[in-house]
Amino acid sequence: MQRLRQLAGVESSAHARRRFQRWCVATTQRLGLRVRVEGRASAVPCVYVANHRSYLDIPLLGGALGAAFLSRADVAAWPLVGSAARAIGTVFIDRDEPASRAAAARGLARRLRECGVVVFAEGTTGGAPLPAPFFAGLFRLLQRIGVPVVPVTIRYGDRRAYWLDARGIAAHLRGVLAARGLDAAVHIGAAIDPAASRDAAALGAAVHAAVSAPIHAHGELASVAARRLRPPRRVRRD
Numbered sequence: 001m002q003r004l005r006q007l008a009g010v011e012s013s014a015h016a017r018r019r020f021q022r023w024c025v026a027t028t029q030r031l032g033l034r035v036r037v038e039g040r041a042s043a044v045p046c047v048y049v050a051n052h053r054s055y056l057d058i059p060l061l062g063g064a065l066g067a068a069f070l071s072r073a074d075v076a077a078w079p080l081v082g083s084a085a086r087a088i089g090t091v092f093i094d095r096d097e098p099a100s101r102a103a104a105a106r107g108l109a110r111r112l113r114e115c116g117v118v119v120f121a122e123g124t125t126g127g128a129p130l131p132a133p134f135f136a137g138l139f140r141l142l143q144r145i146g147v148p149v150v151p152v153t154i155r156y157g158d159r160r161a162y163w164l165d166a167r168g169i170a171a172h173l174r175g176v177l178a179a180r181g182l183d184a185a186v187h188i189g190a191a192i193d194p195a196a197s198r199d200a201a202a203l204g205a206a207v208h209a210a211v212s213a214p215i216h217a218h219g220e221l222a223s224v225a226a227r228r229l230r231p232p233r234r235v236r237r238d
Contacts, residue, residue, distance in 0.1 A: 001175055006088040011090055011096075012114065013068070013087065013089035013114075015087045016084075016088045016089070016115065017028075017066055017067070017089065017115065018066065019090055020062055020066075020084065020087075020231070021062055021063055021066040022090060023059075023062075024058070024059040024060070024062035024063035025059075025082045026063075027059040027063075028056075028059050028060060028063055028184070030137050031056070031176060031182075032176075032180040032181050033056070033060070033155075033182050033183075033184045034091060034182065034184065035060065035063070035064070035184045035185075035186065036183070036184070036185045036222070037064045037185075037186045037188065038185065038186070039186075039187060039189060039217055040051075040186030040189045040190065041064065041065045041066060041067070041116070041189060042116055042148065042150050042191060043186060044148065045110070045112045045113065045114065045115055045116055045117075045147055046051075046112075046116045046117075046121065046147055046148040046149065046150045046191060047108075047116070047117055047119055047142055047145075047148070047149050047162065048061070048067060048116055048117065048118045048150045048152045048188075049067055049119050049121050049134070049138075049149055049150070049151055049152065049154070049211060050118060050120055050121075050151075050152035050154060050211065051120075051126070051131040051152075051153055051154055051211050052120035052121070052123075052124065052125050052126060052131075052154075052174075053125055053126070053127075053154055053156060053161060053162045053167065054125055054156075054161055054162055054163040055125075055163055055185040056156075056176070056184075057120070057165075058155055059086075060154060060184055060186060061118050061152065061154070061186065064134055064186045064188070065116060065118060065188075066090040066115075066116075067115060067116035067118050067151075068087070068088050068090055068091065068111055068115055068116070068118070069088075069090045069091070069117065069118045069119075070090070070091045070092075070093060070104070070108060070117055070119045070120075070154065071085060071090050071091070071092055071093070072092070072093065072094070072095075072219050073092045073093055073094040073100060073159065074094075075090075075092065076090075076092050089111050089114075089115065091104055091107040091108050091117065092104065092107075093121065093148040095135075101137070101144040106113075108141070108145070108147050108170050110140050111231070112145060112147050116150075119138060120154070121134035121135055121137055121138055121204075121207070121208075122134060122135075123164045124163075125131065125162065125164065126138045127159070127162050127164045129215060129220040130212050130215055131208060131211055131212060132173060132203050133208070134158070134207065134208055136175040136200060136201065136204055136209050138204070139194075139200040139201070139207070140200040141199070142194050142196045142200075142203065143195075143196075143200050143203060146194055146195065147190045147194075147209055148191035148192065148193060148194075149191065149193075149194060149203070150189060150190075150191050150192070151186065151189035151190075151192065151210035151211045151213075152186065152187065152188055152189065152211065153185075153186070153187040153189070153212075153213070153215060154185070154186060155184070155185040155187070155214065155215065155218065155219075155220065155221060155222040156182060156184050156185075156221065156222055157182050157183025157184065157221055157222040157223035158182050158183075158220070158221065158223070160175050160176065160182070161176060161182055161184070162208070171206075181223040183221075183223040184222060185214075185218075185222040187214040188212050189213070189214075190210075192206055192207060192210065
């Protein structure tokens, strides 16, 4: 936690992201996650579109990608976490407020001039084997901005890593710690050029298919062989 406090005083968001990346790697190790990364982070600013399983996705992807995030607006006011999020250049959005969506679009375009940004296009954590439908508005924006879109797939070795239903974060974290040695795989796919898609719907479908591909190929869980996909479960809004 001390490292997160120190981020607020860092002189630049780029420096803060480097510190945050080190904190993320250390945090996943302390949580006992055995992380495997397939593929490489983009050498140029891009939008990483990832599936969303848990708050554990944040340190997992922060460590693997060294990127900023697009986050729901209320996180900015969270103690400690909010100040750290602001320090690394997080773009905040309230999807229910048109003015906030417009401001977030401008903020995302500015942030992409200097670094990659992770977007959870489902908008919430999910327990279905495959990602829920992505927000269509994101892909209209990405076609206008024109930066590469990089699909990222998160697979955990145990469904106890998923944050679902009405389970509190403390109870969930105790379960994660009790299951020491959870596998986690991060698949970084090939960049997709938004201009190659005829419209935003086609771009969204292509990205969704790319995020889903490692699950189809290797199975839902990181520690098991591919098998028949299971039906979805109820999800927790985050």
